[in-house]
Amino acid sequence: MRAPGGDTRLAPGDVLLSVEGVSLSFGGVKAITDVSFDIRKGEIRAIIGPNGAGKTSMLNVINGFYHPQQGRITFKGATRQKMRPSVAAAQGIARTFQNVALFKGMSTLDNIMAGRTLKMRSPFFWQLFRHGPALTEEIAHRKVVEEIIDFLEIQAIRKTPVGKLPYGLQKRVELGRALAMQPDLLLLDEPMAGMNLEEKEDMSRFILDVNNQYGTTIALIEHDMGVVMDLSDRVVVLEYGRKIADGAPDEVKRNKQVIDAYLGVPH
Amino acid sequence: MFYREAGQYKTSYAADMAIFPLLQDRIGIAVILAVLFVGVPLFASEFLISTVMIPTLVFSLAAIGLNVLTGYTGLISLGTGAFMGVGAYACYKLTTYFPGVNIIVWIVASGFFSAAVGVVFGLPSLRIKGFYLAVATLAAQFFLQWCFVRVPWLYNYNASGAIEVPLRTLFGLPVTGPNATPEARYLVLLSIVVGLTWFASNLVHGRVGRSWMAVRDMDIAAELMGIRLLPTKLLAFAVSSFYAGVAGAAMMFLWYGGGEANDAFNINQSFLILFMVIIGGLGSLIGSFFGAAFISILPTVLKFGLPAMGVPLGGATAEHITYLVVGGLIIFFLVVEPHGLARLWQIGKQKLRIWPFPY
Numbered sequence: 001m002r003a004p005g006g007d008t009r010l011a012p013g014d015v016l017l018s019v020e021g022v023s024l025s026f027g028g029v030k031a032i033t034d035v036s037f038d039i040r041k042g043e044i045r046a047i048i049g050p051n052g053a054g055k056t057s058m059l060n061v062i063n064g065f066y067h068p069q070q071g072r073i074t075f076k077g078a079t080r081q082k083m084r085p086s087v088a089a090a091q092g093i094a095r096t097f098q099n100v101a102l103f104k105g106m107s108t109l110d111n112i113m114a115g116r117t118l119k120m121r122s123p124f125f126w127q128l129f130r131h132g133p134a135l136t137e138e139i140a141h142r143k144v145v146e147e148i149i150d151f152l153e154i155q156a157i158r159k160t161p162v163g164k165l166p167y168g169l170q171k172r173v174e175l176g177r178a179l180a181m182q183p184d185l186l187l188l189d190e191p192m193a194g195m196n197l198e199e200k201e202d203m204s205r206f207i208l209d210v211n212n213q214y215g216t217t218i219a220l221i222e223h224d225m226g227v228v229m230d231l232s233d234r235v236v237v238l239e240y241g242r243k244i245a246d247g248a249p250d251e252v253k254r255n256k257q258v259i260d261a262y263l264g265v266p267h
Numbered sequence: 268m269f270y271r272e273a274g275q276y277k278t279s280y281a282a283d284m285a286i287f288p289l290l291q292d293r294i295g296i297a298v299i300l301a302v303l304f305v306g307v308p309l310f311a312s313e314f315l316i317s318t319v320m321i322p323t324l325v326f327s328l329a330a331i332g333l334n335v336l337t338g339y340t341g342l343i344s345l346g347t348g349a350f351m352g353v354g355a356y357a358c359y360k361l362t363t364y365f366p367g368v369n370i371i372v373w374i375v376a377s378g379f380f381s382a383a384v385g386v387v388f389g390l391p392s393l394r395i396k397g398f399y400l401a402v403a404t405l406a407a408q409f410f411l412q413w414c415f416v417r418v419p420w421l422y423n424y425n426a427s428g429a430i431e432v433p434l435r436t437l438f439g440l441p442v443t444g445p446n447a448t449p450e451a452r453y454l455v456l457l458s459i460v461v462g463l464t465w466f467a468s469n470l471v472h473g474r475v476g477r478s479w480m481a482v483r484d485m486d487i488a489a490e491l492m493g494i495r496l497l498p499t500k501l502l503a504f505a506v507s508s509f510y511a512g513v514a515g516a517a518m519m520f521l522w523y524g525g526g527e528a529n530d531a532f533n534i535n536q537s538f539l540i541l542f543m544v545i546i547g548g549l550g551s552l553i554g555s556f557f558g559a560a561f562i563s564i565l566p567t568v569l570k571f572g573l574p575a576m577g578v579p580l581g582g583a584t585a586e587h588i589t590y591l592v593v594g595g596l597i598i599f600f601l602v603v604e605p606h607g608l609a610r611l612w613q614i615g616k617q618k619l620r621i622w623p624f625p626y
Contacts, residue, residue, distance in 0.1 A: 103480060
């Protein structure tokens with residue numbers, strides 16, 4: 001697989017995405033209050049926090065699904081306030097979901113191929129004939145998809161409808177579909193929820209491999225602290241929509257406020 | 268035993284992505300096409316062609332159209348009948364103004380008019396889904412049907428208020444109008460249906476079809492992957508209405524030979540085609556053919572088959588019994604196989620692959 005497309009001006013370690021003073025509320029409910037952090041190119045950034053802390057809302061803001069009332073988001077140097085999810089996708093942000101959001105009626109192959117849609121350009125006319133440019137394009141993208149299938153070791157389920165797959169494999173196919181977009185920034189919403197130990201180890205390995213081999217920047221939400229501390233380079237901690245800590249895993253682990261948030265405060 | 272894929276190795280992605288990857292399937296489709304193009308016109312009776320083959324083909328085309336919208340893109344429409352009507356009237360106007368141009372060109376071109384109308388009525392689909400969209404498309408059905416009756420320009424100010432199909436020829440042979448033989452009409456229709464089915468099959472197996480199914484299965488995820496919802500849905504409406512329009516034009520010009528909108532393009536027709544799609548199998552092109560054949564052949568079989576077998580049936584009774592049996596069979600099939608006849612076909616093929624072993 002080629003290196004992820006997109007901006008080559010950014011060197012590893014430069015700020016890829018920065019969130020500044022973002023606040024999001026639904027009516028009277030404040031989901032996120034004045035949160036700022038950044039994600040650097042090439043790192044694995046974890047977003048953690050107790051249930052309802054606003055982690056998923058944060059991801060939804062980043063990929064344009066929610067529009068924050070205040071604050072700015074800068075991705076690859078371009079600042080934006082509001083954006084359609086499809087535009088975010090075109091800029092190079094991919095995403096997996098907490099509850100698997102695969103295309104259930106389609107095969108594994110078609111699901112991952114669908115992830116290539118943005119990169120397919122052949123005109124409708126040739127699509128009608130499935131010949132010429134349309135067929136060439138289809139074969140070229142099939143090659144990329146097959147590389148992803150090899151990478152994730154899901155060759156055997158290539159033609160199985162994803163609705164029939166066990167949960168762990170569905171999560172893996174979803175990762176494959178996001179990888180097919182060759183994103184600059186990959187958002188993973190609880191990639192290991194509901195998995196057993198072995199599946200978690202597999203998934204952790206894939207996440208590290210994606211990061212190492214393709215240099216993809218990853219932001220992930222996860223509840224398993226062992227996984228988070230092992231995988232991530234930096235961790236941001238949210239509680240009740242506010243940022244309470246930000247830094248290296250060891251730092252965050254010792255932070256008084258973080259410990260209080262997770263274990264409670266004695267009265 | 269005969270339907271085995273053993274030994275058929277695919278050595279390229281092109282071979283693996285072929286629409287009929289199995290040799291047996293390719294032979295099968297060639298045999299079916301040969302029978303339809305050569306066997307039927309040579310050996311079938313006029314009765315068989317005009318009461319079984321032609322209706323089945325017309326309905327298949329309409330069912331493919333609705334399947335693109337409902338089966339592949341997940342948008343329910345109850346306006347198919349009206350979109351068929353747009354095609355029929357567009358074809359009538361076009362051939363009236365330009366009688367020199369071949370009628371087959373106009374039958375196919377009339378699909379573009381109905382595609383345009385379909386796109387307009389598809390606009391609400393971005394905001395509303397499911398039952399609500401079905402109700403919105405009902406508006407199309409009633410509004411367009413009103414136009415067909417109330418706008419006399421559409422039927423050329425005929426005294427009858429109906430489409431009167433003129434005589435048009437191809438290579439000197441009449442293909443429309445009262446003098447056209449069933450064989451000629453059948454062959455023209457079959458060519459159109461085969462060509463458009465091939466296009467539909469190419470579309471649903473490629474990027475366009477994947478975008479449609481992505482929107483159907485999980486629209487949020489589709490949008491986050493860069494598939495823009497409105498253009499994708501509108502394209503589905505356009506393609507769907509195009510097929511419906513061609514089916515409507517073909518219905519008027521190659522089957523009915525003229526008629527009034529209130530009979531041919533009413534809400535019953537929309538429901539009938541929706542039933543075909545559901546019984547045949549949502550999201551399956553071959554299912555569209557099964558569904559169309561089932562619904563259009565069954566009444567004929569009951570009407571003419573039962574008396575032939577010695578079951579006496581007369582006039583009104585026959586019609587009532589037909590309704591009863593068709594209704595009963597629809598319920599039976601939906602209970603036995605909710606995914607339609609296409610799924611039964613798939614299961615049958617799977618069984619054949621391992622026959623004579625059970626698994």
